[in-house]
Amino acid sequence: MRTYNNYVAGAWTPSVSGRTFENRNPANNDEVIGLFQDSTAADVEAAVNAAAQAYATWRLVPAPKRAELLLAAAARLVEQKETFARDMTREMGKVLEETRGDVQEAIDMTQFMAGEGRRQYGQTVPSELRDKFAMSVRQPLGVCSMITPWNFPMAIPSWKIAPALVCGNTVVFKPATLTPLSAVNFVKVLEEVGVPAGVVNLVTGGPDIGTRMTTHDEVKVVSFTGSTAVGRLVNQNAATGFKKVHLEMGGKNVIIIMDDAQLELAVDGCLWGGFGTTGQRCTAASRVVVHEKVHDAFLDEFAARAKALRVGNGLEPTTQMGPSVSESQLQTVMKYVEIGKAEGARLVTGGRRLDSGACARGWFHEPTIFADVTPSMRIAREEIFGPVVSVMRCSSLDQAIAIGNEVAYGLSASIYTRDINKAFQAMRDLYTGIFYVNAPTIGAEVHLPFGGTKATGNGHREAGTAALDVFSEWKSIYVDFSGKLQRAQIDT
Ligand code: NAD
Numbered sequence: 001m002r003t004y005n006n007y008v009a010g011a012w013t014p015s016v017s018g019r020t021f022e023n024r025n026p027a028n029n030d031e032v033i034g035l036f037q038d039s040t041a042a043d044v045e046a047a048v049n050a051a052a053q054a055y056a057t058w059r060l061v062p063a064p065k066r067a068e069l070l071l072a073a074a075a076r077l078v079e080q081k082e083t084f085a086r087d088m089t090r091e092m093g094k095v096l097e098e099t100r101g102d103v104q105e106a107i108d109m110t111q112f113m114a115g116e117g118r119r120q121y122g123q124t125v126p127s128e129l130r131d132k133f134a135m136s137v138r139q140p141l142g143v144c145s146m147i148t149p150w151n152f153p154m155a156i157p158s159w160k161i162a163p164a165l166v167c168g169n170t171v172v173f174k175p176a177t178l179t180p181l182s183a184v185n186f187v188k189v190l191e192e193v194g195v196p197a198g199v200v201n202l203v204t205g206g207p208d209i210g211t212r213m214t215t216h217d218e219v220k221v222v223s224f225t226g227s228t229a230v231g232r233l234v235n236q237n238a239a240t241g242f243k244k245v246h247l248e249m250g251g252k253n254v255i256i257i258m259d260d261a262q263l264e265l266a267v268d269g270c271l272w273g274g275f276g277t278t279g280q281r282c283t284a285a286s287r288v289v290v291h292e293k294v295h296d297a298f299l300d301e302f303a304a305r306a307k308a309l310r311v312g313n314g315l316e317p318t319t320q321m322g323p324s325v326s327e328s329q330l331q332t333v334m335k336y337v338e339i340g341k342a343e344g345a346r347l348v349t350g351g352r353r354l355d356s357g358a359c360a361r362g363w364f365h366e367p368t369i370f371a372d373v374t375p376s377m378r379i380a381r382e383e384i385f386g387p388v389v390s391v392m393r394c395s396s397l398d399q400a401i402a403i404g405n406e407v408a409y410g411l412s413a414s415i416y417t418r419d420i421n422k423a424f425q426a427m428r429d430l431y432t433g434i435f436y437v438n439a440p441t442i443g444a445e446v447h448l449p450f451g452g453t454k455a456t457g458n459g460h461r462e463a464g465t466a467a468l469d470v471f472s473e474w475k476s477i478y479v480d481f482s483g484k485l486q487r488a489q490i491d492t
Contacts, residue, residue: 003035009050010197015039026093026323027313027362036180039205044212047201051143051170054198059168067117072193074110093322095314106158108446113162131482138472140168142220145213149226153182160223163467171200180204214238246460246470250383251282251411253441254404259293261416273440274389283412285441288391289400303349306367323362330363333386340379345370410453412441
């Protein structure tokens, strides 16, 4: 059994706790992927100290030079893509095609942020005074704590670490306890390409170390992706130290299908949006609002296609949907199926755990669709994070948009229609951070901002150049070359 260490100050070291935790394959519980460090606050202390020390020199490395390391890292990720994808499928269950996509996203993001090493544009503006120069530049902030979930084990860390590094910050990174191997793989790549000791530090472990990472005086930025409940705690804990806090949290995303939609296309989108990653995406299409004129035709086809999805081990090439990530996630799914039934929703397909044959040793569940769901039901409002889709009816676009906006979250939304007026109205009126036309709620690209409104986010965005705003702050600089005291207009 292989034991993996933390990475602190450029060395792979065990936790001072002397304890480890197991990482098991959710498709086959008999398989232990490895043992990982069950770290403590003392390990965080060492990691933050290392990051603070490294910051003194890393911030002075020219950004294009920092970017060269990112570019080298991206190339290394390309070389190891298949190995990393297989490791990821084994540790969290999603099908190989999707874990390849996860690594690809890390490649794309690392390449994109490497490009920012030669940009990070500021502004040069005319001064109101003669012989005076005025400009703004981005500056790094210092040590950044990165706390990430398990559903995109390499992509999400890359969304945070690549922009933080190119801006000149240093990092303490804590992945979810369910996916530490992908974190180790990513950090190893950064080590191999020569990111200096202390610039990126990895500590594995649970909520306690997360708390320390959000309260430590030396930490200037906290970037968190995970559930809204934990995000709220992170926000509260970091508030007293006036840290910059970037939160990406839960979702309850909607696909609207109008009566003029291409139904086959909409069914394809709902299958992929609802059951891709076993419904364990923050952008999962867990709600579908269908115009009453096409409701029954859509539902029949959607249910038949969902029922036919092949569920199993994600390493098998024929598998279309893997397991839930853990027993507790599966229990949540099963609990919500019971809630849906008790609320009076109609179970159209699925609804049961799969625990025989090839699924006997894992946390599998049938793709599940409820119809006759009303917007006030819990299955229509609460994030389930599993293969459960709630289908609702509407009689107009206005009603569909109202239903779409009725939840606490605001990450992603989509509309299927051939009417450009309807598409634009929905684009304007659905209050989400991401919007799709004739495509499902998932599938973001790395060069546009990613994030949500309301209980999904706190106004910051991941990815694109928007990420630079999280990991840098503006300094405005005035250079007076007149040789005399010139007072600004406000002072005269
Ligand atoms: P989670 O909130 O349980 O855990 C996220 C991370 O926070 C983990 O690393 C965990 O160990 C850590 N943590 C737990 N308690 C903490 C504390 N008190 N202080 C600091 N850190 C703590 O989420 P999860 O189950 O890993 O992931 C699923 C959730 O993530 C879903 O709600 C999903 O919507 C969300 N998510 C959001 C996005 C987005 O971009 N909006 C992307 C992916 C996942």
